[in-house]
Amino acid sequence: MTRFPAIAGVLTAQQTDATGAAVAAMQEDSGALPWFPGGQTDPWDHIESAMALSVTGRVAEAEGGYEWSRRLQRADGSWPIRTVIGHVEDANVDSNFCAYIAVGVWHHYLITGDTVFLDRMWPMVWSAIDLVMKFQRPDGAFRWGGDHGTGAMFDQAQITGNASIFQAVDCAIRIADEMGQPDQEWVSAHAALGDAIRDRPEIFEPPSDHSMDWYYPILGGALRGRAGQEHIARRWDEFVVEGKGVRCVDHRPWVTGAETCELALALDALGDTGDAITLVESIQHLRDPDGSYWTGLVYSDGKRWPVEKSCWTSAAVILAADAISRTSAANGIFRDVRQNLAVGR
Numbered sequence: 001m002t003r004f005p006a007i008a009g010v011l012t013a014q015q016t017d018a019t020g021a022a023v024a025a026m027q028e029d030s031g032a033l034p035w036f037p038g039g040q041t042d043p044w045d046h047i048e049s050a051m052a053l054s055v056t057g058r059v060a061e062a063e064g065g066y067e068w069s070r071r072l073q074r075a076d077g078s079w080p081i082r083t084v085i086g087h088v089e090d091a092n093v094d095s096n097f098c099a100y101i102a103v104g105v106w107h108h109y110l111i112t113g114d115t116v117f118l119d120r121m122w123p124m125v126w127s128a129i130d131l132v133m134k135f136q137r138p139d140g141a142f143r144w145g146g147d148h149g150t151g152a153m154f155d156q157a158q159i160t161g162n163a164s165i166f167q168a169v170d171c172a173i174r175i176a177d178e179m180g181q182p183d184q185e186w187v188s189a190h191a192a193l194g195d196a197i198r199d200r201p202e203i204f205e206p207p208s209d210h211s212m213d214w215y216y217p218i219l220g221g222a223l224r225g226r227a228g229q230e231h232i233a234r235r236w237d238e239f240v241v242e243g244k245g246v247r248c249v250d251h252r253p254w255v256t257g258a259e260t261c262e263l264a265l266a267l268d269a270l271g272d273t274g275d276a277i278t279l280v281e282s283i284q285h286l287r288d289p290d291g292s293y294w295t296g297l298v299y300s301d302g303k304r305w306p307v308e309k310s311c312w313t314s315a316a317v318i319l320a321a322d323a324i325s326r327t328s329a330a331n332g333i334f335r336d337v338r339q340n341l342a343v344g345r
Helices: 013-025 043-055 059-072 095-099 101-112 115-133 159-178 184-199 212-219 225-239 257-269 273-282 311-325
Strands: 082-084 087-090 245-247 254-256 296-298
Touching: 013 043, 013 311, 043 059, 043 095, 043 101, 043 311, 059 101, 059 115, 095 101, 095 115, 095 159, 101 115, 101 159, 115 159, 115 184, 159 184, 159 212, 212 225, 212 257, 225 245, 225 257, 245 257, 245 273, 254 257, 257 273, 257 311, 273 311
Parallel strands: none
Antiparallel strands: 082 087, 245 254, 254 296
16 A cells, blocks of 8 residues: 655645646656646656656556656667657757666666566666766766767766766666676766766856756765755855745746755755755645646746646655655655765775
8 A cells, every 4th residue: 555755734645645646647648757738758857757656656657657768768778858749859868868767767666676677677777877878078077968860979067967867877776786787887987977076066067047056966966964065055045935945047036846846855865854844845835736736936926937737846746755754665765875886896
């Protein structure tokens, strides 16, 4: 029997179940989990939404999402950046989008313990991570993407994508170990990336005015402890609007549910669970009666923008509630990212 995440005074188990149902209702017959019905699907947000389905006990729907990824994966291990109802809108490659499949597959396996599922997904994960490894630069950072038609790579390394890749490679290594096929190249790449994020942040593109560039080094697991807390403190006042949520962009009066819940996940990973709860509570004004969540609010005029209830926003709420409440067997997927696997192996 499924136990649904709950946060006392913020979200009941019944409300979390309703949010899971809202995510499932947006799933296309193909298994794709688009941003919103009829909208675009990208490989990263698709997986985040599948993870929320797993947490809320919708195993068949989650596995339908992973089967969609398995079918859509191209021969080189990649996925198109964007599709709309099965039609490819952007055929190029995003290295972070490709890597994230490992997080989703490991997350679902932790919840279900289904070795048949893991066996079936392993070739897809291996192919994706093998491709991603080709994007790593000599300095340890990963190029953000490439042109699928020519194979040319775009040399820029972005901190948000790299921080997410750090978590994804950790999950891929766990899967490889579980399959009895450890890969030392992945371990070395993970260590080099972690060193780059912690010790040489200047090699990445300068942090933008988007909050993701601020908190993702913690969310992805490369920064922890005092260093992580100091990192968060530096820009807290730029992004956090008390009682309303987290700005997506530091100079705009626009708070978004997904960024708020991702910051909550990062704070929980640092042990600041009280502040994480406060953040999740602060964006309940985005909740719709059907259990879904509006993407954001322009708080200067009280208008929802964009005027859409996004699948991945609802998913982020579920994942934050799960981490805070320690409910599912995968509740530590963000908290338990390992720092340096090269030590002691």
